[in-house]
Amino acid sequence: MNKFKIIVVLLLCGLLMSCGTGRKSIKAESGLSPQEQRKFDYFFLEALRMNSLEKEDAAFDLLKRAAEIDTASAVVQYELSTYYLQVGQTEKAYNSLHAAAEKEKDNFWYNTLYARLASRLGQYDEAIRVYKRLVAQNPGKPEINYSLAEAYVNKGDFKEAIACYDRLEESMGKMDLITAQKMALYHKAGDEKSVIAEAEKLVAAYPRNIAYMMLLADVYIEAGRDSDVLELYKKAEEEDPNNGYLLLSRAGYYEKKGDIEAYEAEIHNALLNMNLDIETKLRIFTTYISDKLQKKENLDQIEPLFKEMLEIYPQEESVHKLYASYLLSRQEFDKAKEQLSVAVDLNPANIESWMQLMGIAMNRKDFSSVVETGKRALTYLPEEKDLYLYTSVGYSQTGSYDEAAALLEKGLGYVAKEDVNTISDFYGQLGDVYHSAGKPEKAYEAYEKALEYNSRNVGVLNNYSYYLSLEKKDLQKAERMSAETVKAEPDNATFLDTYAWIFFQQGNYTLAKLYMESAMSKTKEESPDMLEHYGDILAKLGQMEEAVENWKKSKEAGNESPVLKKKIELKKYIEP
Numbered sequence: 001m002n003k004f005k006i007i008v009v010l011l012l013c014g015l016l017m018s019c020g021t022g023r024k025s026i027k028a029e030s031g032l033s034p035q036e037q038r039k040f041d042y043f044f045l046e047a048l049r050m051n052s053l054e055k056e057d058a059a060f061d062l063l064k065r066a067a068e069i070d071t072a073s074a075v076v077q078y079e080l081s082t083y084y085l086q087v088g089q090t091e092k093a094y095n096s097l098h099a100a101a102e103k104e105k106d107n108f109w110y111n112t113l114y115a116r117l118a119s120r121l122g123q124y125d126e127a128i129r130v131y132k133r134l135v136a137q138n139p140g141k142p143e144i145n146y147s148l149a150e151a152y153v154n155k156g157d158f159k160e161a162i163a164c165y166d167r168l169e170e171s172m173g174k175m176d177l178i179t180a181q182k183m184a185l186y187h188k189a190g191d192e193k194s195v196i197a198e199a200e201k202l203v204a205a206y207p208r209n210i211a212y213m214m215l216l217a218d219v220y221i222e223a224g225r226d227s228d229v230l231e232l233y234k235k236a237e238e239e240d241p242n243n244g245y246l247l248l249s250r251a252g253y254y255e256k257k258g259d260i261e262a263y264e265a266e267i268h269n270a271l272l273n274m275n276l277d278i279e280t281k282l283r284i285f286t287t288y289i290s291d292k293l294q295k296k297e298n299l300d301q302i303e304p305l306f307k308e309m310l311e312i313y314p315q316e317e318s319v320h321k322l323y324a325s326y327l328l329s330r331q332e333f334d335k336a337k338e339q340l341s342v343a344v345d346l347n348p349a350n351i352e353s354w355m356q357l358m359g360i361a362m363n364r365k366d367f368s369s370v371v372e373t374g375k376r377a378l379t380y381l382p383e384e385k386d387l388y389l390y391t392s393v394g395y396s397q398t399g400s401y402d403e404a405a406a407l408l409e410k411g412l413g414y415v416a417k418e419d420v421n422t423i424s425d426f427y428g429q430l431g432d433v434y435h436s437a438g439k440p441e442k443a444y445e446a447y448e449k450a451l452e453y454n455s456r457n458v459g460v461l462n463n464y465s466y467y468l469s470l471e472k473k474d475l476q477k478a479e480r481m482s483a484e485t486v487k488a489e490p491d492n493a494t495f496l497d498t499y500a501w502i503f504f505q506q507g508n509y510t511l512a513k514l515y516m517e518s519a520m521s522k523t524k525e526e527s528p529d530m531l532e533h534y535g536d537i538l539a540k541l542g543q544m545e546e547a548v549e550n551w552k553k554s555k556e557a558g559n560e561s562p563v564l565k566k567k568i569e570l571k572k573y574i575e576p
Contacts, residue, residue: 032070040069044076056083074103078110085117094121101130106137115147124155142171149181158185174205176212183219195219210236214249221253229253244276248284264301272308282318285309289326302326317346321353333360348380351387358390370394385414385422392429401437405430424454431460435467443467458485458495466498469505470576478502486515493522497530504533509540528559539573547573 032040047062060083067076077100084093094117101107101114111130119127131148138144149164162185165178179202186194199216206212213236220229233253236246251266267288271281285305292299306323313319320343327336337360343353354377361369374391381387388411395404408430415422431446447464450457462485465478479502485495496519503512516534523530535550551568563576 036069040066040073043069044073047079056086059083072103074100074107074110077103078113081113090117090121093117094123105133108134108138112144112147115151119147119151119154122154124151127151128155142168145171146178153185158189161185174202176202176215192223196223208239210240210243210246213239214245217249217253221256226257242273242275244270244273244280247273248276260298264298268305271305272312274312278313278316278318281309282322286322289322293329315346317343317350317353320346321350324353324356328356328360333363336360344377348377351377351381351384354381355386355390358394362390362393365397367394367397371398371400383414385411385426387411388414389426389429392433396433396436401433404433405437408433420453421457424450424457424460426450427453428457428460428463432463435463440467440471456484456488458488458492461485462495462498465502469498469502472505475502475506479506491522493519493527493530496522497527497533500537501533504537504540509537512537513541526553526557528554528557531557532559532561532564535567536573539567544571 043062043066047059047066050056050059050062060080063076063080063083067073067080070076077096081093081096081100084090084096094114097110097114097117100110104110111134115127115130115134118124118130128148128151131144131151134141135144135148145164145168149161149168152158152161152164162182165182169175169178179198183195183198186192186198196216196219199212199219203209203212203216213232217229217232217236220226220232233246233250236243240246247266247270251263251270254260254262254266267284270276271285289302292302306319306326309319310323320339324336324339324343327333327339337357340353340357340360343350344357347353354373357373358370358377361367361373371391371394374387374394377384377387378391388407392404392407392411395401395407408426412423412426415426417423427446427450431443431450434440434443434446444464444467447460450460451464454460461481465481465485468474468478479499482495482499482502485492486499489495496515500512500515500519503509503515513534516530516537520527520530520534531550531554535547535554538544538547538550548568548571551564555564555568563574567574
């Protein structure tokens with residue numbers, strides 16, 4: 001039974017049967033006739049029973065009927081509000097809670113939930129009114145002042161919010177959470193003296209708490225009170241000389257002062273400090289690395305730190321992963337692979353490390369390693385759909401088309417039915433595999449299936465249209481699909497190349513030249529395929545000298561096609 005149901009049952013106990021509490025019955029409060037009371041009792045109690053059976057719709061209907069009989073019933077209005085909230089009818093929930101709260105002004109739960117909803121809906125004045133009533137009615141619950149303070153903050157009345165926090169501290173003593181809230185409000189108001197005063201009060205209340213000292217130190221740093229900062233550090237070191245957070249605070253201070261040598265020393269000491277948890281160290285180290293990479297300075301200090309960290313934490317997967325990420329950012333793929341290999345050994349259930357390993361192999365065009373890594377990963381993570389997709393690429397690139405297709409078919413079984421984009425990607429990849437295997441019709445079937453799930457899958461649209469153009473088949477359809485890719489990604493050189501080639505196959509050489517030149521302008525490195533295509537277009541336009549020049553460039557760029565060789569030798573366009 002959930003909290004709300006328990007509350008309702010207890011309320012019923014008091015309202016319907018008195019339970020020795022001295023509360024009035026519903027009948028006496030509402031003035032219902034005996035017949036009306038019986039109907040009301042039946043509908044209401046039956047609603048509770050339906051609710052306990054999780055038949056919410058039936059319970060809701062019964063409650064509405066009970067409300068028609070006794071519109072003044074607070075408990076019914078409260079219960080109705082919970083149903084309205086479940087179905088997203090917040091305005092009706094608000095009205096019902098308002099009726100319940102005003103009917104029973106001393107009911108803590110009704111009024112608390114009403115005030116919370118009022119605040120959520122931006123009715124801050126109303127929330128404040130009710131919270132103030134609750135504060136007065138419940139002197140033994142000083143925490144209500146916290147909710148009242150939040151309402152004042154949302155309204156923008158920082159002075160009253162601070163007054164609420166002050167009352168809370170008077171009842172419960174100094175608390176870091178409340179101090180932080182007050183400091184934030186004073187800061188917003190531009191009252192930095194009060195910010196400092198609040199931090200000083202917290203340290204005075206807990207003079208041996210290093211964390212509070214560091215909070216005050218940070219405030220002093222912002223205020224430029226260097227002598228006070230150094231005095232605090234001295235006091236903190238005397239209290240706890242091996243406190244890791246002291247080291248981090250000092251590091252921040254030295255960085256702000258521009259003392260890079262001292263900053264580096266404190267960071268080094270913090271990362272090797274055994275009193276700091278590994279999560280905090282990694283968070284600090286990540287920020288440290290990011291800053292160094294951004295500024296491109298003192299990068300030579302990162303590697304030694306990693307080596308020292310690994311000496312302390314040789315079995316900590318997260319350290320190896322962070323090191324690998326750093327190495328990847330430096331394009332040191334061999335060393336990154338070593339760290340990722342350790343990471344997957346330590347935690348083979350981490351998909352991210354496996355994918356990074358496969359990414360390194362892909363980047364190197366080492367597709368055999370892609371396959372081997374993917375097969376190994378799948379023994380640990382047989383339901384990870386991405387592993388099937390990427391491993392199939394490895395199989396396809398090594399000519400193992402049957403294995404690639406089988407893997408994709410299996411992987412589809414692990415894709416959620418509602419994940420239509422991923423399903424589309426699987427069928428798109430399956431189409432690529434079938435085309436590479438010399439099965440164009442099966443490829444086109446797979447592409448059509450992919451587009452059924454995602455008609456805007458630009459990768460599928462591009463490959464499908466390109467392969468159709470190579471066969472000079474359904475060129476109008478190919479042009480239409482390719483146009484969609486160019487519209488979606490007008491700076492994509494590959495898509496522009498396909499679009500140009502379709503125009504070439506249609507005999508529209510002027511448009512083909514226009515789009516091919518656009519494609520070539522979007523690439524940083526010369527593409528062998530684009531250079532050959534451009535040469536073909538120029539040849540058809542009668543610009544044979546320029547055509548041969550581009551064919552030669554294509555060959556120099558790595559194109560070993562025998563057809564290209566003949567084009568150069570004969571100085572004429574040859575159909576593939």
